[in-house]
Amino acid sequence: MLELERTGHAFSADGIAALEEIRSNYADQVADDTAHQTDVTLDIGMTPRTATIKGIFPADSSSVIGTCWDVVSDPTKWYPIGWPEQGWIHRRSADPSIPGDEPVEDAFPRLQTQTPSQSVDLETLREVTEPGRYERGSRYYERGSVTELEYVDDTLQATVQGSRPYDVRVTLSQGSYVSGQCSCPDDAVPCKHIVAAVLASGDIEAVGGDQSLDALLAAASAEEFRSVLSEIADEDIGLRKRLYEELSED
Structure with missing residues (x-):
């Protein structure tokens, strides 16, 4: 098992793809070896600033580490997630392709005072x-x-x-x-x-402060309601599942 991390940064989409290619190549390499009994897996941490590769022969660890090091040491394979103390918004589980370098004061101007x-x-x-x-x-x-x-x-x-x-x-x-x-x-x-x-x-301004949700729904037409609900359901699989459970006929 190998664990990789770079403090204050997260793997970019290209970095994750590069690590997946290393995992895939190694899995192909040991596929026909009967002594290899475990799956070769890659787990990306939630931030995602950590990567864990499992299922590597001890004898192969040095070569795999060397290959991974090429990815870890390449600055194009990372983006800064920052920390509030450093003046940057911390992104916990953002899409890896979205940079995490938004200045805190741009998001919360009142921090200037x-x-x-x-x-x-x-x-x-x-x-x-x-x-x-x-x-x-x-x-x-x-x-x-x-x-x-x-x-x-x-x-x-x-x-x-x-x-x-x-x-x-x-x-x-x-x-x-x-x-x-x-x-x-x-x-x-x-x-x-x-x-x-x-x-x-x-x-920030509160959404819905001038009108209750009940009033908003009552004023919406059936067509508007279906359109909005369908769009939200496309984005949220949990909501889509609940709609099937609540609205399907027994």
């Missing part, structure tokens, strides 16, 4: 948060650790880069914190990642 929007109810957030967690969450926000921010109706979703990326989901009411969930191991709610996400909520 490091001051949350006045639309965020800071008083309520402070009241429900342990002081140390609030201060750490503020620092996360100030350095641009909140990315992939979505704000629809009263629901906020975001990724917050801590020791690793954490998924945050928050319910707000007119900018005031109501409840939250985070994938981090901290049992306290709100945790520092939730605080950072709430502070960042004022950096």
